[in-house]
Amino acid sequence: MYDKKNILFQHGTMQILAEGLLDGTISLKSLLEHGNTGIGTGEGIDGELIILNNVAYRIDTNGKAIKLNDNFMVPFANVNFANYTFLKKVKDEPLNHLLSIIEKEIKGSNKFFSIKINGCFEEIKTRSAGKSSKPYPSLKEVAKKQVEFYGSDITGTVVSYHTPKVFQGVGVAGFHSHFLSDDLNFGGHILSAYLNYGVVEIQVMDTFEQHLPNDNLAYQNANLSNLKHLDEIIKKSE
Amino acid sequence: MYDKKNILFQHGTMQILAEGLLDGTISLKSLLEHGNTGIGTGEGIDGELIILNNVAYRIDTNGKAIKLNDNFMVPFANVNFANYTFLKKVKDEPLNHLLSIIEKEIKGSNKFFSIKINGCFEEIKTRSAGKSSKPYPSLKEVAKKQVEFYGSDITGTVVSYHTPKVFQGVGVAGFHSHFLSDDLNFGGHILSAYLNYGVVEIQVMDTFEQHLPNDNLAYQNANLSNLKHLDEIIKKSE
Numbered sequence: 001m002y003d004k005k006n007i008l009f010q011h012g013t014m015q016i017l018a019e020g021l022l023d024g025t026i027s028l029k030s031l032l033e034h035g036n037t038g039i040g041t042g043e044g045i046d047g048e049l050i051i052l053n054n055v056a057y058r059i060d061t062n063g064k065a066i067k068l069n070d071n072f073m074v075p076f077a078n079v080n081f082a083n084y085t086f087l088k089k090v091k092d093e094p095l096n097h098l099l100s101i102i103e104k105e106i107k108g109s110n111k112f113f114s115i116k117i118n119g120c121f122e123e124i125k126t127r128s129a130g131k132s133s134k135p136y137p138s139l140k141e142v143a144k145k146q147v148e149f150y151g152s153d154i155t156g157t158v159v160s161y162h163t164p165k166v167f168q169g170v171g172v173a174g175f176h177s178h179f180l181s182d183d184l185n186f187g188g189h190i191l192s193a194y195l196n197y198g199v200v201e202i203q204v205m206d207t208f209e210q211h212l213p214n215d216n217l218a219y220q221n222a223n224l225s226n227l228k229h230l231d232e233i234i235k236k237s238e
Numbered sequence: 239m240y241d242k243k244n245i246l247f248q249h250g251t252m253q254i255l256a257e258g259l260l261d262g263t264i265s266l267k268s269l270l271e272h273g274n275t276g277i278g279t280g281e282g283i284d285g286e287l288i289i290l291n292n293v294a295y296r297i298d299t300n301g302k303a304i305k306l307n308d309n310f311m312v313p314f315a316n317v318n319f320a321n322y323t324f325l326k327k328v329k330d331e332p333l334n335h336l337l338s339i340i341e342k343e344i345k346g347s348n349k350f351f352s353i354k355i356n357g358c359f360e361e362i363k364t365r366s367a368g369k370s371s372k373p374y375p376s377l378k379e380v381a382k383k384q385v386e387f388y389g390s391d392i393t394g395t396v397v398s399y400h401t402p403k404v405f406q407g408v409g410v411a412g413f414h415s416h417f418l419s420d421d422l423n424f425g426g427h428i429l430s431a432y433l434n435y436g437v438v439e440i441q442v443m444d445t446f447e448q449h450l451p452n453d454n455l456a457y458q459n460a461n462l463s464n465l466k467h468l469d470e471i472i473k474k475s476e
Contacts, residue, residue, distance in 0.1 A: 013404060164450075169404045170405060207448065208447075210445065211445050214444055224347070225347075
């Protein structure tokens with residue numbers, strides 16, 4: 001059997017969010033049985049989640065992090081048991097460029113892996129969202145509840161997951177990165193960032209463990225056969 | 239943690255086969271640690287595999303089943319630990335129609351599940367393939383080594399897996415079914431079948447466990463970014 005530490009666990013799919021199926025279908029407590037590090041969102045796209053050292057935070061629409069309790073419900077998340085190894089120290093580098101260099105260096109295009117960076121960010125732009133309630137509105141309406149944050153000279157941690165392209169729609173093809181500042185006053189889904197300096201760690205996953213919300217009626221009944229518009233929606237929806 | 243019995247384990251992806259990456263990247267011995275029931279193919283598309291009761295068979299280009307040993311290498315397979323429950327008895331029904339009815343009855347479009355059918359088949363058409371060697375030829379050449387078999391009044395077992403559409407390319411979207419006759423003289427990838435009668439069993443999977451051949455150099459170096467032609471190739475390649 002494979003080492004549990006090198007499994008990327010995913011609950012839900014990006015397609016589920018993209019199609020507006022926003023019920024929380026796993027509790028934070030159950031999710032944490034599959035990892036102590038991760039990213040995700042809450043029911044109704046209730047903020048952006050980040051999990052570090054087994055503690056989960058939700059970045060709300062003020063950009064601040066709020067510690068979550070065990071019964072918080074989650075429609076989509078990626079978690080892993082942290083087993084990172086040091087990769088390199090970096091200075092003065094845009095995050096997107098750094099990630100694409102790493103992908104090449106480790107021949108990682110076709111692998112699931114996670115990058116964790118602790119460092120100081122000269123500039124960072126993030127996004128979060130306010131919770132929508134049932135009946136869930138169109139994605140256009142959900143997108144109106146998105147807010148963007150801009151920070152400078154902030155120390156904190158990036159948790160990023162890389163997904164091979166054939167899994168687009170299952171997850172987010174390429175990198176999907178969330179941020180939490182050390183003082184818990186800033187975070188969210190990273191849109192762009194520029195690192196002053198940072199320590200980069202990596203964990204390559206042999207196994208991608210996909211858990212589906214089979215018992216959720218909306219999921220059972222949904223017509224999820226249209227894959228063509230997924231790319232576009234995924235960029236906007238989480 | 240989830241019940242290990244309701245995990246569908248997959249090694250490799252259909253994209254890997256479709257792109258002509260045909261190295262065997264897991265041994266049968268390792269594969270059987272993840273399930274005692276399954277389907278797959280051998281290195282170089284070496285026949286069609288079926289695993290029943292922890293015994294793996296390869297259907298060769300004569301249509302006969304050959305028992306495999308532990309060191310047989312596999313580029314792609316689905317396995318699960320059998321935990322099927324009785325669904326129904328059926329009479330005089332085309333297999334494709336039966337499977338699509340079951341998908342609707344259990345609201346299974348968006349779920350991974352396995353169907354096992356033991357019965358008598360009035361007609362059954364299957365396919366297998368002869369092994370290609372390195373350097374692997376084009377898929378067009380591989381397809382030339384495919385052979386089709388036609389049988390009538392045969393008793394045996396169907397093992398079928400259903401994959402949700404968003405996983406197309408990762409696996410085979412919809413149903414993917416292999417057959418083995420009770421006398422081991424007939425089998426392969428099912429193209430069509432008509433059941434006289436059969437006992438249908440089902441096992442729904444909460445978790446899809448995808449294992450990738452990260453250590454394989456051809457996999458690491460492959461450009462797997464073109465997803466557009468996958469649908470067509472998958473229908474031909476396995």
